[in-house]
Amino acid sequence: MSALSKTMSKFGLAVVQLHVSSVKADNLSRAKRLIGEAAAHGSKLVVLPECFNSPYGTGFFREYAENIPGESTRMLSDAAKENGVYLVGGSIPEEDGGKLYNTCPVFGPDGTLLMKHRKIHLFDIDVPGKIRFQESETLSPGSAFSVFETPFCKVGVGICYDIRFAELAQLYSKMGCQLLVYPGAFNMTTGPAHWELLQRARALDNQLYVATASPARDQTASYVAWGHSTVVNPWGAVISSTGSEEAVVYADIDLQYLADVRQQIPVTVQRRDDLYAVTPVTDPGGLYAVSPVTDPGGLYAVSPVTDPEACTR
Numbered sequence: 070m071s072a073l074s075k076t077m078s079k080f081g082l083a084v085v086q087l088h089v090s091s092v093k094a095d096n097l098s099r100a101k102r103l104i105g106e107a108a109a110h111g112s113k114l115v116v117l118p119e120c121f122n123s124p125y126g127t128g129f130f131r132e133y134a135e136n137i138p139g140e141s142t143r144m145l146s147d148a149a150k151e152n153g154v155y156l157v158g159g160s161i162p163e164e165d166g167g168k169l170y171n172t173c174p175v176f177g178p179d180g181t182l183l184m185k186h187r188k189i190h191l192f193d194i195d196v197p198g199k200i201r202f203q204e205s206e207t208l209s210p211g212s213a214f215s216v217f218e219t220p221f222c223k224v225g226v227g228i229c230y231d232i233r234f235a236e237l238a239q240l241y242s243k244m245g246c247q248l249l250v251y252p253g254a255f256n257m258t259t260g261p262a263h264w265e266l267l268q269r270a271r272a273l274d275n276q277l278y279v280a281t282a283s284p285a286r287d288q289t290a291s292y293v294a295w296g297h298s299t300v301v302n303p304w305g306a307v308i309s310s311t312g313s314e315e316a317v318v319y320a321d322i323d324l325q326y327l328a329d330v331r332q333q334i335p336v337t338v339q340r341r342d343d344l345y346a347v348t349p350v351t352d353p354g355g356l357y358a359v360s361p362v363t364d365p366g367g368l369y370a371v372s373p374v375t376d377p378e379a380c381t382r
């Protein structure tokens with residue numbers, strides 16, 4: 070007999086693959102309409118894409134940046150409240166104290182800002198002849214983990230490039246998250262190669278749900294997003310996805326199914342904590358690290374720092 074109550078073990082998730090233009094007001098009104106559409110469909114948690122109010126590019130971040138609260142987060146707060154949903158507000162370029170961040174604000178069904186996640190790992194890559202992108206030219210990295218509670222489950226938040234770092238997902242899993250959400254905007258080089266693979270890897274490794282929300286593809290944009298917003302289950306299977314156009318992707322998050330998978334293949338309780346462990350590091354300057362465990366018999370640890378400020382909940 071399941072320990073999970075039937076009423077709370079399943080809930081509807083919606084991922085909005087939004088068409089993002091250079092007109093901020095249009096982006097906001099389209100997002101608001103699609104949040105309403107998702108709620109009308111019965112979704113309890115709605116996820117928007119990375120940079121949903123602005124074109125994605127280092128040349129745009131300063132122009133579109135806002136404080137929080139600001140125009141975009143006021144719209145998100147109103148939309149969450151009007152529709153009674155948890156809202157993962159994709160990301161916006163945030164200005165704070167003269168610095169710019171790639172920030173995901175999360176709202177509760179009463180419109181309250183529950184937390185904000187600042188992209189921890191900046192997207193600095195150079196694939197010769199394909200794509201060079203250096204977020205760090207204009208953005209500063211966040212340095213906090215971001216999880217929030219819902220009546221259904223605990224949710225961990227990362228933004229796009231954050232998904233490439235398995236340690237972050239492991240830490241969120243260790244913190245009790247059963248769903249990880251990544252607003253993201255992969256591109257025409259890394260999208261076909263890595264987008265789905267990374268989601269399935271994070272889901273399978275940690276036996277949890279993973280949801281990604283991309284902007285719709287716009288061939289006229291300076292950065293062409295791959296699209297393909299997706300939801301993956303704890304078995305590592307894609308349960309819902311879309312192509313490149315604007316769309317809302319729906320999925321049921323079934324926590325009884327998650328519990329069943331964890332029981333059938335019990336890796337979560339078979340870890341060799343005597344050999345390696347996910348444990349806090351002592352260095353207060355760090356966020357997480359692969360480091361030796363203190364037990365001299367142990368080998369390594371993937372660890373959050375002990376600083377409680379490093380985790381926003």
Ligand SMILES: NC(=O)CC(=O)C(=O)O
Pocket residue numbers: 191192228229230231233253254255256259260263
């Ligand atoms: N845009 C990103 O942050 C990440 C990305 O496109 C990639 O990792 O590839």
